[in-house]
Amino acid sequence: MKKRLWIISAAAASVAMAWLAGCQSNQPGGRPAQSGGESIAASEVSMGSNPTTRPDQSSMPPLSPLEKSIIVDKGTERPFTGQYWDFFKPGTYVCRRCGAPLYRSTDKFESECGWPSFDDALPGAVKRVPDADGMRTEIVCANCRAHLGHVFEGEHFTPKDTRHCVNSASMVFVPQGQPLPAETRPTPRTETAIFAGGCFWGVEHHFDRLPGVIEAVSGYAGGTTDNPTYRDVCTDKTGHAEAVRIVFDPAKVTYEQLARLFFEIHDPTTVDRQGPDVGTQYRSAVFCENDAQKQVVEKLIGELKANGYKVVTQVVAAGSFKFYPAEDYHQDYFVKHPGRYDCHVFVPRFKEKANP
Numbered sequence: 001m002k003k004r005l006w007i008i009s010a011a012a013a014s015v016a017m018a019w020l021a022g023c024q025s026n027q028p029g030g031r032p033a034q035s036g037g038e039s040i041a042a043s044e045v046s047m048g049s050n051p052t053t054r055p056d057q058s059s060m061p062p063l064s065p066l067e068k069s070i071i072v073d074k075g076t077e078r079p080f081t082g083q084y085w086d087f088f089k090p091g092t093y094v095c096r097r098c099g100a101p102l103y104r105s106t107d108k109f110e111s112e113c114g115w116p117s118f119d120d121a122l123p124g125a126v127k128r129v130p131d132a133d134g135m136r137t138e139i140v141c142a143n144c145r146a147h148l149g150h151v152f153e154g155e156h157f158t159p160k161d162t163r164h165c166v167n168s169a170s171m172v173f174v175p176q177g178q179p180l181p182a183e184t185r186p187t188p189r190t191e192t193a194i195f196a197g198g199c200f201w202g203v204e205h206h207f208d209r210l211p212g213v214i215e216a217v218s219g220y221a222g223g224t225t226d227n228p229t230y231r232d233v234c235t236d237k238t239g240h241a242e243a244v245r246i247v248f249d250p251a252k253v254t255y256e257q258l259a260r261l262f263f264e265i266h267d268p269t270t271v272d273r274q275g276p277d278v279g280t281q282y283r284s285a286v287f288c289e290n291d292a293q294k295q296v297v298e299k300l301i302g303e304l305k306a307n308g309y310k311v312v313t314q315v316v317a318a319g320s321f322k323f324y325p326a327e328d329y330h331q332d333y334f335v336k337h338p339g340r341y342d343c344h345v346f347v348p349r350f351k352e353k354a355n356p
């Protein structure tokens with residue numbers, strides 16, 4: 001059953017992983033120096049080399065290698081080379097990858113930076129995320145997460161004091177009066193959760209069966225050694241906990257639902273122990289990806305404490321840990337070894353009070 005789920009979701013997972021890998025890319029984005037960087041000539045852009053070209057009604061054509069280098073790999077076209085930096089006809093700019101409307105020509109302004117500049121986006125169309133460089137703010141299509149460019153504030157170009165600096169290659173212009181393209185199905189939006197609740201075989205097994213979970217991977221987190229092996233972690237000296245990284249579709253299952261399940265399939269009240277497994281590697285811990293996750297976990301711990309459970313779960317803040325996938329033979333363990341004992345038993349701790 002789980003194997004089928006794995007196969008079905010493999011394509012989605014690979015898309016998600018490609019996206020995650022892209023986020024970690026070290027390629028520069030935004031405003032490169034006038035020389036150097038990857039040159040993206042307008043003539044090489046396969047779609048819309050004529051600015052009035054409108055995308056196909058049903059779906060957007062595949063990305064050219066150069067478009068992919070910007071949209072997927074977060075590259076940057078060379079300034080003054082894109083097709084829209086000096087283009088001011090009335091209309092709408094849509095996402096090159098999914099066709100979602102992003103910007104209006106009425107929000108476009110002349111910045112002389114060499115890239116199309118907008119002081120606003122269509123409501124909800126563009127998402128801001130911290131850039132991998134730790135300094136700038138990246139902007140992506142809210143629908144499909146295509147890389148668009150970067151957003152800057154405080155430059156005083158317009159009263160809105162905001163500049164969306166967008167790669168021409170990330171957009172297609174639709175002239176005013178022409179119908180907008182039908183949006184293609186977006187890449188599934190995914191989020192990640194990491195839980196440690198004793199032996200990862202059982203934790204992975206519980207989450208992998210859950211609707212909305214794209215993949216659950218056993219691994220190690222929270223320690224001080226890089227690329228630990230199972231043998232290393234078993235020494236109880238690496239500081240790593242056996243943990244499971246869950247990639248999920250938040251439209252189908254929420255982080256809170258996952259976290260609730262986590263607290264009900266392992267015992268959050270035993271220090272460095274789950275059932276027969278003893279050691280710091282079997283501690284109860286939640287490795288948060290962001291502050292929102294931390295707040296959810298802290299709220300749930302509050303509920304459990306109100307129910308009489310003396311929760312010892314460690315709540316680890318985002319950015320302070322690394323997750324390392326475990327060896328292949330630990331993945332899908334209970335699928336490979338049916339009938340093995342799993343110490344993870346469901347207990348409805350949010351409904352039932354602790355035994356005094």
Ligand SMILES: [Zn+2]
Nearest residue numbers: 095098141144
């Ligand atoms: Zn898009």
